[in-house]
Amino acid sequence: MSSELAQSPALAGRISSIDSLRGLVMLLMLVDHVRERFFLHQQVSDPMNLDTTSPALFWSRIAAHLCAPSFVFLAGVSAWLYAHGGSGPVRxxxxxxxKRGLFLIVLEFTLVTFSWMGSYHTIWLQVIWAIGLSMICLALVSHWPRPWLLVLGLTLVAGHNLLSPLQFSSDHWAYPVWTILHDRNFLISDGPIRLKISYPLLPWIGVIVLGYWAGPWFARGYDAVKRLQSLWLAGASCLLLFVVLRGSDLYGEPSALESGISPTHTLMSMVNLTKYPPSLHFLLLTLGISCLLLFAFERWSGRWQHWxxxxxxxxxxxxxxxxYALLLMYEVAVSVWGTNHGDLLGVEHVSQVWMIAVGLALCLYPLTAWFARLKRRHSHGWLRYW
Structure with a gap:
């Protein structure tokens, strides 16, 4: 997003709400990534096993489910603002x-992969890869009429679960394409470098297209009251449809709802949803919450929102x-204390994961604030990518 757009008085509140949501989900992402480093001995499945996952670990993981849908949806919104946010003609x-999509894909293969593994033995194509490919797909359809974009986005988000019965063996010619589009699996499972698709693409294309479709809500001349109404209606509609579909187990989620054991167990089962690829229920819940958070950030602000x-x-x-901070922390910790859970070093309770995340956020905030100021002061093209 250009510095001109970010500094526009007419857009200041809206850009603040968008960046506030990004900042919040980044903190939730930080907690989840600390868990991946220092609590991996208590690995979770997708969806989670309620019989073996503690409530503290369960809810920490559930909170992180908000991250990817918010990032992808806001990438679509930001794309619309980039094109339409200036006072002149459409950019x-x-x-x-x-270019942005290709940059993200290269980043996933290089810096992001090494930051996770400290090597290139296995390349896990995750959310940055999904955002990059989704941007490339959005580039191909962004000129479509707005109603067509809405139909495309809703069809991919709501309809991709219909494709789940379609499976291909690893020796079938369609296996690589289907693994990228819909099934989480290895593209390359043997050899010096293994390659796994962790974020199948189809539903994420739908999410970024819906974000782009919603972009006009944040336009310079869009009425603030109407924007709030649109965000509230979108968020409430998603959550209402989620409750109806999840409660009836009609369609849209592979894992069945388990009820009757206890209210807590029923609630946990209600939100224990499939992320890889994200089911319709998963996206209804997370995108509904994201829209309501945008609504809240638009209406209420405080000093905390600046952070x-x-x-x-x-x-x-x-x-x-x-x-990279987590990679360094883990390697240093192992060199000092060794491992305590087989080949892994880990803390003993989820509360310690949150403590590490809070401490790391406080340490990294000043450097992030410096870079954010640098982006605002300078309009160099390369800064838009960060």
């Missing part, structure tokens, strides 16, 4: 999205910074 968008907008103003910088 060319296709080239920007193609969130600072983090949200430099998302890629913070993303890489915290991953």
């Amino acid at each position: 060319p968008l296709t080239g920007f999205l193609l 969130l907008t600072t983090l949200g103003g430099a998302p890629m910088f913070f993303y890489l910074l915290h991953l």
